[in-house]
Amino acid sequence: MTKKKSATTKKKQANPSSRHRPGQIHCLKLLRQLSAYIDGELPSDICQEIRSHLGDCPNCEVFILSLQQTVILCRHRPVPPLKSADRVALRRAILKKAIAK
Amino acid sequence: MASALKKLSPPLPSQEPDEFDTLYRDHVDLIYRYAHRLCGETESAKDLVQETFLNAYRGLKNFRGEARLSTWLYTIASRACLRMRRKRKGEPEYELSLDELVPTSEGEFRLQIPVDELTPEEALQNKELRQALDQAIDALPKKYRMVLVLRDMEGLQAKEVGTIMGLNERAVKSRLHRARLFVRRELSARGIIDENDHKSGGLRS
Numbered sequence: 001m002t003k004k005k006s007a008t009t010k011k012k013q014a015n016p017s018s019r020h021r022p023g024q025i026h027c028l029k030l031l032r033q034l035s036a037y038i039d040g041e042l043p044s045d046i047c048q049e050i051r052s053h054l055g056d057c058p059n060c061e062v063f064i065l066s067l068q069q070t071v072i073l074c075r076h077r078p079v080p081p082l083k084s085a086d087r088v089a090l091r092r093a094i095l096k097k098a099i100a101k
Numbered sequence: 102m103a104s105a106l107k108k109l110s111p112p113l114p115s116q117e118p119d120e121f122d123t124l125y126r127d128h129v130d131l132i133y134r135y136a137h138r139l140c141g142e143t144e145s146a147k148d149l150v151q152e153t154f155l156n157a158y159r160g161l162k163n164f165r166g167e168a169r170l171s172t173w174l175y176t177i178a179s180r181a182c183l184r185m186r187r188k189r190k191g192e193p194e195y196e197l198s199l200d201e202l203v204p205t206s207e208g209e210f211r212l213q214i215p216v217d218e219l220t221p222e223e224a225l226q227n228k229e230l231r232q233a234l235d236q237a238i239d240a241l242p243k244k245y246r247m248v249l250v251l252r253d254m255e256g257l258q259a260k261e262v263g264t265i266m267g268l269n270e271r272a273v274k275s276r277l278h279r280a281r282l283f284v285r286r287e288l289s290a291r292g293i294i295d296e297n298d299h300k301s302g303g304l305r306s
């Protein structure tokens with residue numbers, strides 16, 4: 001389920017305050033854009049900003065992974081097929097009602 | 102056999118029954134799947150299918166073909182679903198706020214059931230995960246659930262989802278993001294495992 005092992009070299013940040021230096025995208029701002037990021041809707045400069053933040057911020061990295069996994073699980077959520085007997089019964093019920101009115 | 106079936110069928114009204122039958126045959130599986138994804142169980146899904154095609158039957162003569170038939174049916178189904186009362190009590194329609202969906206402590210960042218090394222199919226073999234996913238989707242307010250289902254499960258583009266729900270693309274994307282964050286949170290913070298039956302939380306099955 002790992003989408004792409006982030007190729008960004010993970011520098012384990014010793015100093016957490018350096019994560020939010022000016023000019024760098026803030027965690028919260030990033031979290032607001034994550035779906036657009038996952039769906040590939042953001043311009044490349046913003047993507048670049050986000051990628052460099054992710055490399056720098058373990059929490060956001062874990063967060064985006066969990067969101068990606070959530071989306072993938074949704075996409076694969078199983079759904080039972082309609083039974084043939086139900087298909088026939090439903091059609092009949094619909095037509096009966098349609099004509100009754 | 103065919104003639105026997107014919108005798109059982111109710112007499113059809115003058116308006117193009119063939120057209121309806123074609124519509125039904127071509128789309129009933131699609132709409133059932135959609136309905137089941139929205140309702141989460143079979144009986145309500147069947148009710149919704151019935152309601153949808155009944156409305157479609159009545160509206161078919163006015164259908165001008167500006168939209169694809171499937172889009173039109175999704176629209177009818179979505180409206181019918183919004184009208185349908187939840188059988189369970191409660192369930193107020195509320196807005197999801199972004200602030201509540203963002204994690205506040207360490208443990209909330211990752212999913213409770215590790216799925217890292219698994220394909221989605223393998224991961225969903227895990228009953229607890231599947232239940233948690235179903236419950237999370239079920240707990241979403243309808244209008245969020247609908248966007249999530251249309252976009253992430255039915256695989257429609259944001260624009261088409263907008264047409265179906267009468268929203269602009271921005272609103273669709275905003276709702277989608279919140280819906281995903283909600284489900285993500287349910288799969289993480291709330292804890293999937295019942296506190297009463299401690300299986301130590303790890304479960305690599």
Ligand SMILES: [Zn+2]
Pocket residue numbers: 026027030053057059060
């Ligand atoms: Zn961050």
